[in-house]
Amino acid sequence: MKPAPFDLCIADSVEDVTSALSSHGEAARIIAGGQSLMAMLNMRLTEPEVLIDISRIPGLDRISVDETGVTVGATVRQASLAAHDGVRQALPLLTEALTHVGHIQTRNRGTVCGSLAHADPSAELPLLLVLLGGSVTLASSQGRRTVAAEDFLIGTLTTSRRPDEMIVSAHFPRAPAGSKTAFREMARRHGDFAIVSLACIARGRDVRLAVGGVADAPVAVDLTNVTSETLPAELNALAWRLRGYDDIHATARYRREMIRRLGLDMIMEAMA
Ligand SMILES: Cc1cc2nc3c(=O)[nH]c(=O)nc-3n(C[C@H](O)[C@H](O)[C@H](O)COP(=O)(O)OP(=O)(O)OC[C@H]3O[C@@H](n4cnc5c(N)ncnc54)[C@H](O)[C@@H]3O)c2cc1C
CATH class of the missing domain: 3.30.465.10 (Uridine Diphospho-n-acetylenolpyruvylglucosamine Reductase; domain 3)
Incomplete structure (x- = not known):
């Protein structure tokens, strides 16, 4: 499929963009790299009347x-x-x-x-x-x-x-001084969208953990006094709190299991 017809506005400044957005409202859409939007336009999941290209605005590439x-x-x-x-x-x-x-x-x-x-x-x-x-x-x-x-x-x-x-x-x-960080994700192939993604910051036994792909937006939690004995139960409680969802890529149960397994591995690495 091809996109529905639209007008293209090539913006020279942030003011060009904000004035086009205020005149066209929801009928306008910003296009930056086009890597998500072009697919949505081609599938007609969105049909804006005006596309505002921001890629040539000086100073926004800093x-x-x-x-x-x-x-x-x-x-x-x-x-x-x-x-x-x-x-x-x-x-x-x-x-x-x-x-x-x-x-x-x-x-x-x-x-x-x-x-x-x-x-x-x-x-x-x-x-x-x-x-x-x-x-x-x-x-x-x-x-x-x-x-x-x-x-x-x-x-x-x-x-x-x-x-x-x-x-x-x-x-x-920046992550706090003296902290260590780690990242994990499960995707079918490298470069595919993650099914579940996790990242953490560990400072001594205090850990901040974020989970993506399980709830409808990324969620962060702060865990204190973490030990290898207490962590599995804390990750299990978090998995059940976020619940997860079934889709064509994985079940909610699989997503919860990824929090337990990848979370444990990742946090133990960051705390080591
Ligand atoms: C094959 C493939 C694999 C991919 N895999 C991953 C992946 O593993 N992980 C991942 O995170 N992403 C992935 N992506 C998506 C990719 O990261 C996109 O670049 C990103 O989601 C959107 O950035 P964009 O600049 O291309 O935005 P666009 O596609 O131009 O815009 C996306 C949306 O953001 C809005 N928008 C863009 N810029 C602004 C702005 N400054 N202000 C307000 N609204 C704005 C647009 O109006 C549109 O609604 C993948 C894409 C492809 C094609």
Whole structure:
């Protein structure tokens, strides 16, 4: 199938985007890397009247690394972030997770903020944003606001972004000094969307754990005084709390088992 006809607006500035979004409302859609949106357009799962191409806006392709973490502009490609040496040093977990986001070809086009806006429940970048307590900054013709990851990613392909807003940047905070991080995911093949993805930060016996692909958005929990004896029961309780769902890829029972097995392996590695 081919997309339904649409008008194309090539934006030169954030103001171009916000004014087009406020005039067209829900009839407009931003296109960044097109790696998720093009498939949805081709299948006519969405039929916007106007597509707003943000890829040529100057200044949105910046990656900045400072003592607080990594800030990524709206048009930064996943491949650019994965190849950034400063990011690898500041937040190696982010570099590691990026190698699981699709394939080199999709990472060359796909943007970091596009993945956050798309909000697939098993996507790696939303998982990390929730784990690290990150945020997105949204712009509209009314001004800007910054929203915490857990308030932004609220359901399957659903965020708290208003139709007149665009993401201008995302901030991934550094993991606390002295902590260790680890990542695991189960996918049918490397590069496929994960069935279940997990990431954690361990500091002594305190662990922050995030799980994707089980609930309708990534979920993070803080576990204190973790030991190899108590951890299996804590992971089991979390698995039952998140419940999981059946789909063509896996059953809810399988997803819960992945939390128990991958979670145990990952957290023991981070605590070692
Ligand atoms: C073969 C294949 C495998 C893939 N595997 C994975 C995987 O394993 N893990 C994974 O996480 N992803 C995967 N993806 C998806 C990929 O990561 C996409 O790049 C990403 O989901 C969307 O980024 P994009 O820049 O391409 O956004 P687009 O496709 O252009 O847009 C996606 C959505 O976000 C909105 N949007 C984009 N940018 C903004 C913005 N700045 N402000 C507001 N809204 C915006 C668009 O309107 C649209 O609704 C895969 C894709 C393909 C084709």
